[in-house]
Amino acid sequence: xxxxxxxxxxxxxxxxxxxxxxxxxxxxxxxxxxxxxxxxxxxxxxxxxxxxxxxxxxxxxxxxxxxxxxxxxxxxxxxxxxxxxxxxxxxxxxxxxxxxxxxxxxxxxxxxxxxxxxxxxxxxxxxxxxxxxxxxxxxxxxxxxxxxxxxxxxxxxxxxxxxxxxxxxxxxxxxxxxxxxxxxxxxxxxxxxxxxxxxxxxxxxxxxxxxxxxxxxxxxxxxxxxxxxxxxxxxxxxxxxxxxxxxxxxxxxxxxxxxxxxxxxxxxxxxxxxxxxxxxxxxxxxxxxxxxxxxxxxxxxxxxxxxxxxxxxxxxxxxxxxxxxxxxxxxxxxxxxxxxxxxxxxxxxxxxxxxxxxxxxxxxxxxxxxxxxxxxxxxxxxxxxxxxxxxxxxxxxxxxxxxxxxxxxxxxxxxxxxxxxxxxxxxxxxxxxxxxxxxxxxxxxxxxxxxxxxxxxxxxxxxxxxxxxx
Ligand code: FAD
Ligand code: SF4
Numbered sequence: 001x002x003x004x005x006x007x008x009x010x011x012x013x014x015x016x017x018x019x020x021x022x023x024x025x026x027x028x029x030x031x032x033x034x035x036x037x038x039x040x041x042x043x044x045x046x047x048x049x050x051x052x053x054x055x056x057x058x059x060x061x062x063x064x065x066x067x068x069x070x071x072x073x074x075x076x077x078x079x080x081x082x083x084x085x086x087x088x089x090x091x092x093x094x095x096x097x098x099x100x101x102x103x104x105x106x107x108x109x110x111x112x113x114x115x116x117x118x119x120x121x122x123x124x125x126x127x128x129x130x131x132x133x134x135x136x137x138x139x140x141x142x143x144x145x146x147x148x149x150x151x152x153x154x155x156x157x158x159x160x161x162x163x164x165x166x167x168x169x170x171x172x173x174x175x176x177x178x179x180x181x182x183x184x185x186x187x188x189x190x191x192x193x194x195x196x197x198x199x200x201x202x203x204x205x206x207x208x209x210x211x212x213x214x215x216x217x218x219x220x221x222x223x224x225x226x227x228x229x230x231x232x233x234x235x236x237x238x239x240x241x242x243x244x245x246x247x248x249x250x251x252x253x254x255x256x257x258x259x260x261x262x263x264x265x266x267x268x269x270x271x272x273x274x275x276x277x278x279x280x281x282x283x284x285x286x287x288x289x290x291x292x293x294x295x296x297x298x299x300x301x302x303x304x305x306x307x308x309x310x311x312x313x314x315x316x317x318x319x320x321x322x323x324x325x326x327x328x329x330x331x332x333x334x335x336x337x338x339x340x341x342x343x344x345x346x347x348x349x350x351x352x353x354x355x356x357x358x359x360x361x362x363x364x365x366x367x368x369x370x371x372x373x374x375x376x377x378x379x380x381x382x383x384x385x386x387x388x389x390x391x392x393x394x395x396x397x398x399x400x401x402x403x404x405x406x407x408x409x410x411x412x413x414x415x416x417x418x419x420x421x422x423x424x425x426x427x428x429x430x431x432x433x434x435x436x437x438x439x440x441x442x443x444x445x446x447x448x449x450x451x452x453x454x455x456x457x458x459x460x461x462x463x464x465x466x467x468x469x470x
Contacts, residue, residue, distance in 0.1 A: 005046075012043055014116030026307055026338050029192040029272055031097070036126045038076065044119045046074035051110040056120060059108035061451045062089045062458070066105060066120055073123055082131035085124065086138055090164040090458065091157060091203065093132075094186060095451050096125025097195050100297075100328035104451070132202065138168075140210055146170040148468055151233040153177075153220045156184020157450045158239030158441025160203075161457025162464075163212045169465050173212050174233070178219035180275055182207070184241055186450065187273075188266050191301050193308070194331070197273060226406050230436060235464045238412075238420065238432075238439040239457055240404070242447045246397035248293065252351030253395070259283055261298045261396035268305050283392075286310040291360050291388050292340075293317055293348050294396030295325040300332060302394045303340040314340045315388060319347040319365050319378045347378060349385070351393055359387040399447045410434050420444050422460070429463030430456060438464055 017033045025032050048070040056066045072081035085092045101121040109117035148171045152159045155177035163173035181187045183200040245260045264283045270276045285306040292302045295318035306314045321344045346362040364384035367376040401418035413421045413433040422430045422439040430440045440456030
């Protein structure tokens, strides 16, 4: 019998769910993976060795009970798996889709050494998607209301993680966001081919069912002041992300035809979701030669969005080699499969053009000595300059913190890089220097990952519960 075969990993190889054909992938904003069939999910889950050293759990930033829910799925026990998976993760179906598993859980799987890691991410997504389709909902019937209310600024993964834990502890969270939908960068950043937007609208309904209130299209500091929140609520959590674009600092960056990555991606989402205010906001790459500068997840998303919009060519220039790219391996592969041409070891030094962009001047690099953080920095090779022809250039160098102008007035300290100081090891986890204000996610750690933002939001909620003596 299959379930008694402890060596399933030898007989059954690692299989991810099928990808849609390239023809469809390259033209449509739909997720590229199909869903597992129940027998596939069970078979793949049963490959878990139950090795007794769940490195996967430790490497997973929210410490999911991975081997336990894999066992439940292998037995076909989806609803129990969903219960268990929600004990540690606020958005398991999102993490299953967008985590860089090769660097996290799957990279640490004992089977990753030759046999192929268990498909942890795709099973995690399968559990929640299937449980929701079966009508399962988080059960908060035993929760006793405390009468306390907490204001949460930002409906990104950090804010949602915080709201989830508070709601389950009987505290009423009210989540404010300046955007018209929840999710933060999950909705207004990460494109649909990685994460379809119906996933977030379904989540909003689930959260509302749990008693979480959302006040969307509401910016704190403009529509509602921080003083009003501090007066009206028992505590405030800030999960506002990082939104200052990093620049290259080279000539030509302001030429027409040069775009910031997030502006380009948001304009695309706004059109697809019907949130577009004016057709002029849309950036159309149809028929254009596009050059994307950068090597992270944001750059990959710009590459693949340009392909789907019908660009004639998409080239991605990155200043280090492929092994040193910060982006998720699976997304680099997807981009290559979809036709993106990578130019490694190329550092941009200028954007050239008369009245608008005509090309990017790059210089070849080789990797020098490791810097203070152990990363080898690229050094230009003299005389290797060339111009890559371009009708449009997208700058995807990442983001720096964007402290609000009221931080100082409210005694919210920031560090030299502009990150809010809210230590995990403080008296109350993730409390800022203002005792009533907590913070987590990108604005505390700098731009990072969805799953680390969820973790910090959840931990901050525990800090808030302790602070409120609950
Ligand atoms: P955010 O997601 O930025 O959410 C902050 C929210 O706060 C926003 O909704 C914003 O509108 C709101 N807000 C800010 N100020 C105010 C205010 N004054 N009033 C009201 N609301 C306010 N990570 C991965 O793990 N995998 C990926 O594949 C991946 N791809 C990415 C692709 C792109 C293009 C980008 C930009 C990032 C990607 N990331 C990815 C990183 C990930 O999205 C972030 O690390 C994560 O979303 C951070 O969560 P957060 O809650 O801290 O902030
Ligand atoms: Fe892996 Fe991310 Fe899921 Fe953790 S949350 S198990 S790292 S996919």
